[in-house]
Structure formats: C-alpha cells, structure tokens
Amino acid sequence: MRPFVFTQAQNQEQALAAAAANETAKYLGGGTNLIDLMKEDVERPSELIEVAGLGFQEIKSNQNGGYTLGAMLSNADTANHPDIRRHYPLLSMAMLSAATAQIRNMATNGGNLLQRTRCPYFYETSMPCNKREPGSGCGARNGMNALHAIFGWNEQCVAVNPSDMCVALAAIGAKVQVQRVNGTTRTIDFSDFHRLPGDQPEADNTLQPNELITAIELPKPAFSKHYYYLKIRERSSYAFALISVAAGLQIENGTIVRAGLAMGGVAHKPWKLTRAEEFLTGKLPQTKNFEQAAELAMREARPLEDNEYKVEMGKKAIVRALTQAYEKNA
Amino acid sequence: MNKIDPWDSPNANDRQLSVDEAKILDQLGLTGDSRRKFLSRVSAASLSVLASPFFTAEVFGKAISNNPAASPEELLNVILVDLRVNDTVKPLQLDSRMTLLDALRERLQLTGTKKGCDHGQCGACTVMIDGKRKLSCLTLAATCKGKEITTIEGLAGEDDLHPMQAAFLKHDGFQCGYCTPGQICSAVALLDEAKEGEASYVTEAVGEIKEDIQLSEEEIRERMSGNICRCGAYNNIVQAIMEVQSGEETPARWEFASAEQMKKAKSS
Ligand SMILES: Cc1cc2nc3c(=O)[nH]c(=O)nc-3n(C[C@H](O)[C@H](O)[C@H](O)COP(=O)(O)OP(=O)(O)OC[C@H]3O[C@@H](n4cnc5c(N)ncnc54)[C@H](O)[C@@H]3O)c2cc1C
Ligand code: SF4
Ligand code: FES
Ligand code: FES
Numbered sequence: 122m123r124p125f126v127f128t129q130a131q132n133q134e135q136a137l138a139a140a141a142a143n144e145t146a147k148y149l150g151g152g153t154n155l156i157d158l159m160k161e162d163v164e165r166p167s168e169l170i171e172v173a174g175l176g177f178q179e180i181k182s183n184q185n186g187g188y189t190l191g192a193m194l195s196n197a198d199t200a201n202h203p204d205i206r207r208h209y210p211l212l213s214m215a216m217l218s219a220a221t222a223q224i225r226n227m228a229t230n231g232g233n234l235l236q237r238t239r240c241p242y243f244y245e246t247s248m249p250c251n252k253r254e255p256g257s258g259c260g261a262r263n264g265m266n267a268l269h270a271i272f273g274w275n276e277q278c279v280a281v282n283p284s285d286m287c288v289a290l291a292a293i294g295a296k297v298q299v300q301r302v303n304g305t306t307r308t309i310d311f312s313d314f315h316r317l318p319g320d321q322p323e324a325d326n327t328l329q330p331n332e333l334i335t336a337i338e339l340p341k342p343a344f345s346k347h348y349y350y351l352k353i354r355e356r357s358s359y360a361f362a363l364i365s366v367a368a369g370l371q372i373e374n375g376t377i378v379r380a381g382l383a384m385g386g387v388a389h390k391p392w393k394l395t396r397a398e399e400f401l402t403g404k405l406p407q408t409k410n411f412e413q414a415a416e417l418a419m420r421e422a423r424p425l426e427d428n429e430y431k432v433e434m435g436k437k438a439i440v441r442a443l444t445q446a447y448e449k450n451a
Numbered sequence: 452m453n454k455i456d457p458w459d460s461p462n463a464n465d466r467q468l469s470v471d472e473a474k475i476l477d478q479l480g481l482t483g484d485s486r487r488k489f490l491s492r493v494s495a496a497s498l499s500v501l502a503s504p505f506f507t508a509e510v511f512g513k514a515i516s517n518n519p520a521a522s523p524e525e526l527l528n529v530i531l532v533d534l535r536v537n538d539t540v541k542p543l544q545l546d547s548r549m550t551l552l553d554a555l556r557e558r559l560q561l562t563g564t565k566k567g568c569d570h571g572q573c574g575a576c577t578v579m580i581d582g583k584r585k586l587s588c589l590t591l592a593a594t595c596k597g598k599e600i601t602t603i604e605g606l607a608g609e610d611d612l613h614p615m616q617a618a619f620l621k622h623d624g625f626q627c628g629y630c631t632p633g634q635i636c637s638a639v640a641l642l643d644e645a646k647e648g649e650a651s652y653v654t655e656a657v658g659e660i661k662e663d664i665q666l667s668e669e670e671i672r673e674r675m676s677g678n679i680c681r682c683g684a685y686n687n688i689v690q691a692i693m694e695v696q697s698g699e700e701t702p703a704r705w706e707f708a709s710a711e712q713m714k715k716a717k718s719s
Contacts, residue, residue: 122548124527124528124546124547124548125528125547125548126528126547127528127530127547127591127593129593129596149591149594151589152589152590152591152594153571153586153589156550156589156590156591157570157571157589160569160570169547169591171593171594173594195583197583197649200650201647201649201650203660206650206657206658206660207658207660210656210657210658213650213657213658214652214657217650217651217652217654217657218652220677221574221676221677222584222637222640222641222644222651222674222675222676222677223571223574223577223584223585223586223637223677224571224586224589224677226583226584226585227585227586227589227590239497241496241497265496266496267492267493267496268493268496268497345658351471352471352652353471353472353475354472355490355493355494355497359676359677360497361497363493427496430479430489430493433479434475434479437475437478437479438471438475441471441474441475445471449656
C-alpha cells in the first residue's frame, strides 16, 4: 500500500476543506472497498479523510412522508432499523443479501453507493482497463465478460455496478443528498446518480470532486407488503450477483397500482425497468403479465460474447421476483 | 466423513443453491452436468475478484509479509493511537497504513487473530469492535481511537473458557484451527445479533420484528457465511453454535475411537 496522510475530520467543514485542499485525497467510510483497492494498488489516494465521526448516523422521517438515512450509518444498522424493516423491507432484504455480516457492520451507506465495479480487469493492474487507467483500453470488451453488462455498455467499458443496496434504491426511488465545500447542498435523483460509461468510463457517478454524501432520502413507503429481492450468485453465499432483481408491488383491490422494479448485474448503473413498471401499473398480478413485463424489460438487451445467458436468466428472475413479491405478504 | 457440506463451498459445483437459484437454473434447462458446467464457467470468470487465494493451502499458512514497516525508524505518516484491546490500553505509534490486524499481531503480539486472505473474504481476522464483529484486515488501526476491541484472547474468563469456546471444543468445531478464532468471535457476536432480533437474508418476514430469536440451522449457516473454513468443519461449527444459542446440551457427534474400532480400521 502506498503511503498516505490520515486525517480525522471532526466536522463536515473540516472534512470538506481537507478534501478541497488535496486533489488526490479520498473520504474513508467503512473502508471495505477503498482499503481493499488500496492494497491492490488500484486506488492511490495521498490522503484519507475519515468521515465516520461526522455524525450522519441517524434515520429520521422526512417531509415527504418517507425516511432519510444518514450516509455514515452502517449497512447492518440500516437494514435492521425497525422503521426500515417495517416500511422498506425490500431495502432491508437487498442489503442483507450483500456481503457478510462483518462487512455489513463496517460498510456505510455513503460508501455503498460509491463501491467500484468488480470487473476482474479493473482489479488486475497489469491489464488494460479504461476505468482504472483512462485510454488503456477495455480488457473485458473482447476478453472474459461473462459477468459483464447487457445494457447500456459501449466499447469503452462493459462493467456492471456491484451494489445490491443500490438496486433496491432504484426500485424504491431515492435521492442522494450531498454537501459541498462552499457550504451549499445538492440533492441528486437516484436515477441520475450513477451513470453509463459514455466517453468517461472512469466516472461511475455524477458526484463532483470533494462532494460529501450526507444522506439518502427515501420516498413515502409503497412496497411494505409485496416485495422481493432475488439474487443469483455463482458461488459462495456472499458472492456478488450474476443478476439480481428488486421487485416491489403496491396492490389495491386486487390490481397493481404501482410497481418498482430494478435489476443488478446487468449495467454500469442499477438498471431501473421503467417500461416494465409502467406496463404493470393497472394490471392484475398474474403470471402472464409478469412474463410480458419481463419481455419488455429485456427487449433491448445487447449481450456480449460470454453473457448471453443473462438475457433468459434475467427474464426468469424478473418473473420469479414479481411472483414472490405478490405471494409474499409482509 | 462428508466434508463437502459447507455454507458455501469453494467449489461452485457442490454449493447448495438457494431455492431461487435452483428454480431459475431448472427453468433455463440447466440441470445436472450442464448446470455444473455453467456454474464453473461463470465462477472461473470471477476468479480474480472473489477468488480467493485463500482456497489454497499456501495462503492460509503463509508467512506474513508486505506489512508497512513495523520498526519505528521507518514509519511514514505516524499516527498515535491508544489502542484498547481486551480491556488493556496500549499507546502506539503507527504507520497510517497499518491495519488493526497487523497492529494486533505485530505490535501487541496478540497472534490469536489470524490473517487469511487480507482482503475481507475469509473472516479469519474477525474481531469485535465496540461489540460488533468486524474485519481487522480492512480496518485501519488509525480509525480505532477510543474504541473497544475484543479479540479471541479476551473471551475467556480467569478460569473458564467462554461458552462458545467450550462448545467448539466439545463439538470439534475445527480441524487445523486456523479459521477458529475468527469463527468463535463471529459466533459470539452472532448471539448478540440474534438477541437484538436482527434479520438475515433468509429470515422469512423481514418486516416482522421479534427479539431473542432462536436461529435455525439455515439461519446460522447464512449468518456465518463470512467465515470460511478450508477444512470444512462447518457441520460441527453449526452444532456448537446451536448448542450455545439454544442453551440445550446436545451430545457431541464424535468420540475417540475404541480400541476395537482402531483395530478394525488398521486391518481394513
Ligand atoms: C468480500 C466482500 C464481499 C462483498 N459482497 C458484496 C455483495 O454481495 N453485495 C454488495 O452490494 N456489496 C458487496 N461488497 C461491497 C461492500 O458492500 C462495499 O465495499 C461497501 O458497501 C462500501 O462501503 P464502505 O463504507 O466500506 O466504503 P469505503 O470503502 O470506505 O469507500 C468507498 C468509496 O466511497 C467513498 N466514500 C465513502 N463515504 C463517502 C461519503 N460519505 N461521501 C463521499 N464519498 C464517500 C470513498 O472515498 C471510496 O471511494 C462486498 C465487499 C467485500 C470486501
Ligand atoms: S469493463 Fe470497464 S472496468 Fe472492466 S476492463 Fe473494461 S473498462 Fe475496465
Ligand atoms: S484476513 Fe480474510 S477477511 Fe480478513
Ligand atoms: S480452516 Fe482449518 S479448521 Fe477451519
């Protein structure tokens, strides 16, 4: 690991000022991704600014009738918070499917949103990778890409976002609150937070330099009864998803009045299935509708050499997640 | 003895699939051989990431190397930490890069906490920080100011083992013992989590909150999935945890071979 200066910020002003003063500084959340990548020499910050002690550890109700999650609260405490379990069980379930108990105790909500891809070429510094080293080429595009994207990729990068939590947040609809050096704040719609590779595959999201994530804002709960997070892994029970589906249904008088659907493991960002959501709205919760929604969702899939399987698997996963969500009752 | 019944096996082929996974692979026509082939193909593709050099014997047993300098003259970006471990406070001068794991092992000579993968994947380095199980290999010592750290060395009382340690002994919850300190720390924290009513991915209704939950075998396996055992002592580990959690004694499933059995084994 390369040497770095360790800065323990006492408050957010200090943290922001320290970040503004050093272009190659990084905030340190739980460290579960950053420290790992520093050991691999993929990330090379010259300074770490610890943000764990800044507060932002609470879960509070907000003015939209929803709840706001502190960015420095751990994934475990978030997933197990009674208000989250009761009102957003889809989020709890997705978060509990991720990593291991130890890692969930360490990982912060802010850090989770910013975890980097698990593309093997990104991790292996002897390989070309536009995300790690812009301009060096994409090793996975014509290499091993069984675990890569089927939506939204381009020649520059075919990586997928690895977060389970973010798939649920995309299905539920959320906003990310950030603080800036000049004391102003900014709220980013979740669908605009992560980005597709475009011509800047090195940028996973639309956060500006130094911006500090302080909270995640959730809307009024809608899927507290009918929800399911389905995760398909290739091995060990804490592996990342090959494909995952977050499904939430709001059903009134036997009809779907609202659907929240998103997929993980298929794109550079959590992939919201807007068309399928719209299709399901006003329909009966029946298999044939679920199947049609799945067809719609996967219509624009563009698989790579090795990941054709994700298209069919994706359809089955959507149908099953919707079925489970429907049959599940709280 | 059948060793291939882990909470998750290093080998994709013998992992127990979740119901969701099994259903979907069935629907895709992937059964038997083709399923095995598929799983090993995608598994191979991810090898460099979660793959886990720790599945090989060398890494579990490897000498510790590649540490930021342990001798004071070579320290860079020195930080001062009063490290509070097992109720003892030690003021330390450390390189900012030093992990809690290395600080424990090399500066405090608390070598009970083990280094397996050094990348968050095996759980051998599990300790409790302010009562929560965490990985010391991904924790910078610099972040531990004012925190209370409990390692395997801090679990036993003056005269007695911690009940979890005793249960691991009774049920033979280890073979080589390398993963054991991490397993035990993890299991001790798990008991508190169950008491608090924390849920897991396999908990039936996440939205229903109960305290003091009695964990099924499936729950224990899921909740212990962050602790890998290369020797495959999983069944016995589960047994030990079940006993401590339920407070009901269960007979150990092993005993020393009798002279008769030994004779038989020798002649077979
Ligand atoms: C073995 C293993 C298995 C895993 N399995 C899964 C899995 O199955 N599913 C899954 O979803 N995840 C998985 N993870 C990833 C894990 O969820 C992430 O590493 C974790 O969420 C990152 O959070 P953190 O607080 O530790 O972030 P850190 O590592 O501290 O930081 C990550 C990034 O976020 C930045 N950052 C942190 N906080 C802030 C902030 N408040 N504002 C601005 N920037 C910030 C940091 O500078 C850094 O760039 C796994 C990790 C490991 C090691
Ligand atoms: S897919 Fe993206 S992360 Fe992977 S090698 Fe290509 S550029 Fe790098
Ligand atoms: S040593 Fe493997 S998880 Fe820390
Ligand atoms: S690794 Fe040998 S006992 Fe677990």
